Each structure stands twice: as C-alpha cells, then as structure tokens.
Amino acid sequence: MNPAMSKKTGAKAPRRGRPAMSDAKKEEMKALIAKTAQQLFNEEGYAEISMRRLAQEIGCTPMTLYNYYGGKLDVLQTLWGSVFDDLFRALDALHPEKDPAKYLTTLSTAYVQYWLQHTDHYRLVFMAEGVTQPEVSIFLDNPDIIARFMIFGDALSNASKHGLDQDQLKLKLDLLICVLHGIAHNHITISGYPWSSPDDLVRVAIDGLLAA
Amino acid sequence: MNPAMSKKTGAKAPRRGRPAMSDAKKEEMKALIAKTAQQLFNEEGYAEISMRRLAQEIGCTPMTLYNYYGGKLDVLQTLWGSVFDDLFRALDALHPEKDPAKYLTTLSTAYVQYWLQHTDHYRLVFMAEGVTQPEVSIFLDNPDIIARFMIFGDALSNASKHGLDQDQLKLKLDLLICVLHGIAHNHITISGYPWSSPDDLVRVAIDGLLAA
DNA sequence: CTATTTAAATATACGCGTATAATATATATG
DNA sequence: CATATATATTATACGCGTATATTTAAATAG
Numbered sequence: 134m135n136p137a138m139s140k141k142t143g144a145k146a147p148r149r150g151r152p153a154m155s156d157a158k159k160e161e162m163k164a165l166i167a168k169t170a171q172q173l174f175n176e177e178g179y180a181e182i183s184m185r186r187l188a189q190e191i192g193c194t195p196m197t198l199y200n201y202y203g204g205k206l207d208v209l210q211t212l213w214g215s216v217f218d219d220l221f222r223a224l225d226a227l228h229p230e231k232d233p234a235k236y237l238t239t240l241s242t243a244y245v246q247y248w249l250q251h252t253d254h255y256r257l258v259f260m261a262e263g264v265t266q267p268e269v270s271i272f273l274d275n276p277d278i279i280a281r282f283m284i285f286g287d288a289l290s291n292a293s294k295h296g297l298d299q300d301q302l303k304l305k306l307d308l309l310i311c312v313l314h315g316i317a318h319n320h321i322t323i324s325g326y327p328w329s330s331p332d333d334l335v336r337v338a339i340d341g342l343l344a345a
Numbered sequence: 346m347n348p349a350m351s352k353k354t355g356a357k358a359p360r361r362g363r364p365a366m367s368d369a370k371k372e373e374m375k376a377l378i379a380k381t382a383q384q385l386f387n388e389e390g391y392a393e394i395s396m397r398r399l400a401q402e403i404g405c406t407p408m409t410l411y412n413y414y415g416g417k418l419d420v421l422q423t424l425w426g427s428v429f430d431d432l433f434r435a436l437d438a439l440h441p442e443k444d445p446a447k448y449l450t451t452l453s454t455a456y457v458q459y460w461l462q463h464t465d466h467y468r469l470v471f472m473a474e475g476v477t478q479p480e481v482s483i484f485l486d487n488p489d490i491i492a493r494f495m496i497f498g499d500a501l502s503n504a505s506k507h508g509l510d511q512d513q514l515k516l517k518l519d520l521l522i523c524v525l526h527g528i529a530h531n532h533i534t535i536s537g538y539p540w541s542s543p544d545d546l547v548r549v550a551i552d553g554l555l556a557a
Numbered sequence: 558c559t560a561t562t563t564a565a566a567t568a569t570a571c572g573c574g575t576a577t578a579a580t581a582t583a584t585a586t587g
Numbered sequence: 588c589a590t591a592t593a594t595a596t597t598a599t600a601c602g603c604g605t606a607t608a609t610t611t612a613a614a615t616a617g
Contacts, residue, residue, distance in 0.1 A: 150593025151583040184574060194597050205574065265477055362563025363613040396604060406567050417604065579598065
C-alpha cells in the first residue's frame with residue numbers, strides 16, 4: 134500500500150519525496166532484465182546464471198532485480214510467458230482453411246516447426262535445470278496457458294468426423310500435444326539420428342488420431 | 346583410493362596412523378543418519394530440514410555427514426531405497442496362487458495397502474518438496490527399481506488370457522501402475538472424500554485391464 | 558613416553574537466493 | 588539554498604549446501 138497515495142485522496146497535488154518510477158520506466162527496466170536473462174540463460178543455462186551475475190551484466194546490484202521481479206524463478210517464468218506469447222502469435226496468424234483436417238495438420242506442423250526453429254526457447258521452457266515440478270505446475274496452471282492450447286482443441290473438434298464428447302476430446306488433445314512434443318523433443322535432443330521429416334511425422338500422427 | 350592399502354600389497358601388517366573405521370561402524374553411522382533423517386523429513390518435510398539441523402540432532406557437525414553420504418539428496422535417495430526394499434519385501438512374501446488373475450489382484454491390493462498404511466513413506470517418496478525431476482529420474486533409472494516392478498509384469502503376463510507382446514505388456518503394466526498410484530494418491534491426499542473401498546477399486550481396475 | 562602417521566571430525570569459507578537495513582536520489586517546501 | 592520526505596538503489600546480513608583447510612583422535616614405531 135502506498136500511504137502517500139492514500140493521503141492524496143485522489144487529487145494529484147504535488148507532494149514531497151522522490152517520485153515513483155513511471156510505469157513506462159518500470160516496463161523498460163523489466164524488459165531489460167528479461168532480455169539479458171534470456172540471453173544468459175540461453176548461453177549458459179538457467180542454473181548456471183546467478184542473480185549476482187545477472188545484475189552485473191545489467192549494471193546494477195542484485196537486490197535491484199527484486200524491485201522488478203519476485204525472484205529468480207519469477208524471471209524464468211516471465212520468459213516462459215514470452216515464449217508462449219511468441220508461439221501462439223505465430224499459430225494465431227494461421228487462417229483456418231476450408232478443410233478442418235488440413236488446418237489441424239497445418240497448425241500442428243507449425244507448432245513443431247516453432248520449437249525446431251527456436252531450440253533456445255525449447256531448452257529454456259522444457260529443459261531448465263534446477264526447476265522443481267511444482268514450480269512448473271504453478272506456471273502451467275495459469276488459465277491463460279491452458280486456454281491457448283484450446284486452439285488445438287477447437288481444431289481437433291472441427292476435424293473429427295464423429296462428435297466427440299468432452300472426455301474424448303480431452304484425451305485426443307492430450308495425446309496430440311504429447312505426440313507433437315515427442316517429435317520436437319527427439320529432433321532437438323537426439324538431432325544426430327536421421328528422423329523422418331517432422332512434417333511427415335505430424336501428418337501420419339494426425340491421420341491416425343482422426344481415424345481412431 | 347587408499348594408498349596405505351596399496352602399500353600393504355595384501356599383507357595385513359600393522360601400519361601407522363589412525364585406523365579406518367570398520368565397515369560395521371560405518372554402516373551403524375549411516376543407519377543412524379538415515380533413521381534420524383527419515384524421522385525429521387517425515388515430521389517437518391525434506392526441504393525444511395537442513396544438513397546443519399540433521400547434524401545437530403545426531404550430535405555431530407554438518408561436514409561429518411559428508412563422510413557417509415554424498416550430500417543431502419543422497420540421504421533422501423537412500424531413504425527412498427529403504428522404502429522400496431520394505432515395500433517389495435512385503436510383496437515378495439505373497440505366494441503366487443493357482444489363479445493368476447487372483448494373484449495379480451492380491452498383489453495389486455497389497456501394493457495400494459502398503460502406501461495407505463505407510464503414508465509417511467508415500468509422502469517421502471512422492472511428495473518431497475524442492476526435488477527436481479532429474480533427481481527423481483536418476484533414482485528411478487536404477488535397474489534394481491525397474492526390475493522389482495517386473496513382479497507386476499510377470500503377474501500381468503501370467504494373468505492375461507491372450508499372449509501379450511512386449512509392447513502390449515509394457516502398456517498394460519504402465520497403466521496398471523498408474524491406476525494403483527491414482528488410487529493410493531487420492532486416498533492419501535484427498536482423504537476426506539468418501540472413496541470406494543481401495544480393494545474394490547483395485548478389483549474393478551484389474552478386471553477391466555484383463556478384459557481389454 | 559614421544560614422535561610420526563593416517564583417518565575422522567571439525568572449523569572455516571564460499572557462492573547461492575533473498576531478507577533487512579542503510580544510503581542515495583529526486584522531488585517539494587520554506 | 589537548506590531541509591524534509593518518499594522512493595530507488597545499494598550494502599549488509601542470513602541460512603543454505605557443500606568445498607577446502609585445520610584440528611583431533613587413534614594407531615604404530617622407536
């Protein structure tokens with residue numbers, strides 16, 4: 134709570150003391166922190182970069198970071214949010230086609246290609262060391278994230294020839310996401326192996342899913 | 346490596362210096378550490394108990410613990426091993442019956458009952474805070490642990506009327522373990538809800554699995 | 558009994574994330 | 588221009604797990 138603000142009773146009279154940082158300035162600082170953190174986390178790994186190191190790179194002291202973020206994990210979760218924003222912005226840009234099955238395939242292919250073309254993002258989100266399961270769950274429980282995956286649910290529902298009840302839809306959606314991740318994960322982490330084309334793998338997976 | 350031992354070239358001649366602690370003494374100390382840790386971890390949670398606190402309870406200094414264990418996580422993983430020893434000792438004591446399906450049900454019921462009767466063990470193994478996924482995976486990748494779950498694989502194979510190939514067996518085994526854990530987990534963590542009898546739930550699950 | 562040697566235990570130190578206290582800065586007031 | 592005040596930043600401190608250095612203990616040699 135800001136007592137000075139409450140004293141003002143809404144009137145913007147001048148008042149003493151150092152003025153609070155403007156929202157624009159705050160966002161600028163948060164963005165700088167996030168950008169520097171992403172760069173360092175990508176280069177050297179989340180666990181390897183300390184708050185002291187991050188602050189040093191930015192040119193402030195460690196405790197300054199806590200004015201803008203709740204803590205080290207908060208910085209990482211913010212980067213996760215940015216990555217998902219980026220990803221879903223790309224997916225939302227795909228226009229639904231006449232053929233629902235074709236659109237689902239296009240969407241799924243784009244999802245896998247996003248991770249293949251942004252392996253840094255993939256490692257940051259799915260392979261950060263020293264992160265506990267509850268820390269991941271808290272992030273994923275955000276209704277925003279779950280809602281965004283419904284673009285796949287909607288596409289899947291439209292592409293299914295038979296009506297799917299909610300349980301069936303959820304099962305197939307879960308399976309779809311698992312398969313797409315499997316394709317992306319294997320191509321990224323076992324890249325030396327001569328995998329089938331990711332686009333082909335996605336197509337076969339969608340065909341099988343719709344036929345099931 | 347122990348250079349003094351290598352100097353002796355196998356002959357047990359007296360030699361200078363403080364003698365190494367006997368294996369029996371070492372095991373005694375390891376057991377004391379494990380027992381005290383289990384008690385404290387059960388009472389207050391793994392993350393809440395520091396190595397300093399554990400040492401204090403035992404009556405030594407923190408660095409002494411490192412003579413017997415690789416670190417804090419090593420202590421926890423040793424406790425996990427003890428719990429699985431206890432569990433599988435109970436399961437191995439069950440004699441296979443003439444009816445393979447009945448034996449599978451008995452075995453599965455015993456598995457669930459073990460966790461229900463040892464909720465402390467369940468929380469220690471499955472609900473320790475501050476443990477990362479790789480730390481769990483390293484423990485579970487131990488061939489001993491995986492091999493011990495094959496008692497269920499064998500029972501399931503014997504109880505199946507149709508021959509199962511390896512993929513089918515693995516799928517059903519994975520499903521069985523997931524279901525049994527679901528039963529145990531819900532009874533332990535949502536214990537206020539009036540669940541159906543765990544024995545009944547196990548029976549229905551096995552019937553369904555064998556009929557699939 | 559003293560000196561030497563080896564192992565066990567302890568003391569000290571380190572960097573970590575972050576809590577708390579102190580200082581610097583940017584404003585208004587007189 | 589000096590003072591007062593509110594905020595932003597920095598300095599200091601804490602407990603953590605654990606690396607490293609030092610001390611203590613337990614033995615043998617002479």
